[in-house]
Amino acid sequence: MSTNDQKSLDAIDSSRRKFLKNSGIAAGGIAVGGALGSLLGINGNGEPAAPASTTPTSNPTENHNQALMYFTPEQFAITDAATERIFPEDDNGPGAKELLIAYYIDHQLAGGWGTGATEYTSGPFFPGEPTQGYQGRLNRQQIFTIGLKGIQDYSQKTYQKNFPQLTAEEQDAVLTEFADGNVTLSGPTSSHFFSELRAATLEGAYADPLYGGNAGMAGWEMKNFPGHQMSYLNIIEEEFTEIKPQALNSQHNH
Secondary structure, three states, X not given: OOHHHHHHHHHHHHHHHHHHHHHOOOOOOOOOOOHHHHHHOOOOOOOOOOOOXXXXXXXXXXXXXXXXXXXXXXXXXXXXXXXXXXXXXXXXXXXXXXXXXXXXXXXXXXXXXXXXXXXXXXXXXXXXXXXXXXXXXXXXXXXXXXXXXXXXXXXXXXXXXXXXXXXXXHHHXXXXXXXXXXXXXXXXXXXXXXXXXXXXXXXXXXXXXXXXXXXXXXXXXXXXXXXOOOOOOOOOOOOOOOOOOEOHXXXXXX
């Protein structure tokens, strides 16, 4: 990294933290495992993760499937930039880009979660109460396609630049407008799209690496989450024991 790049990172740090604090977008204290994949109807195309370790791997992207399955390169770039603002790198650990969260979202959109394979999407359609969630015919593939185009169009209209080329402060401002529902989209509300993007970002940070995100199990390491252990019998009598996290595929290594 050049000196100018480092200065740029330092300059945006305070705005990033202010944005996360004021918007409530920052990741919460959650930890989920591989069961998430089956709940979302994942098609299992993720590659095996790196072996378990208590420290970040030297190459957290090793053995991850980084082939795009649904996104265009432009859609991926927008998602990669937006998720990094939602789940930024800080003193606690890596952010969305290093955790490969955009790849996680891409892979899920390519499967049953993206097509709404197990969801009822037939009419009649009426505006739902806030507790009812989305009421409409669009599946997540369509919602993300519309939402990502909306982010790009709003960025071009407001700043005359593509979203990935905006400054940190400008990206924060765009995402805040979407989160607050102030941008008109041709289908879903901007706040609903943002809620889907935020939820998928958190899932990508903490799901089993098998599904494309949580590279090197770094998301689990930030939470001291042990992952998928076969048994705790050997430590059940201990008051507290730190355990190396294990991914689903670690139980099937030969």
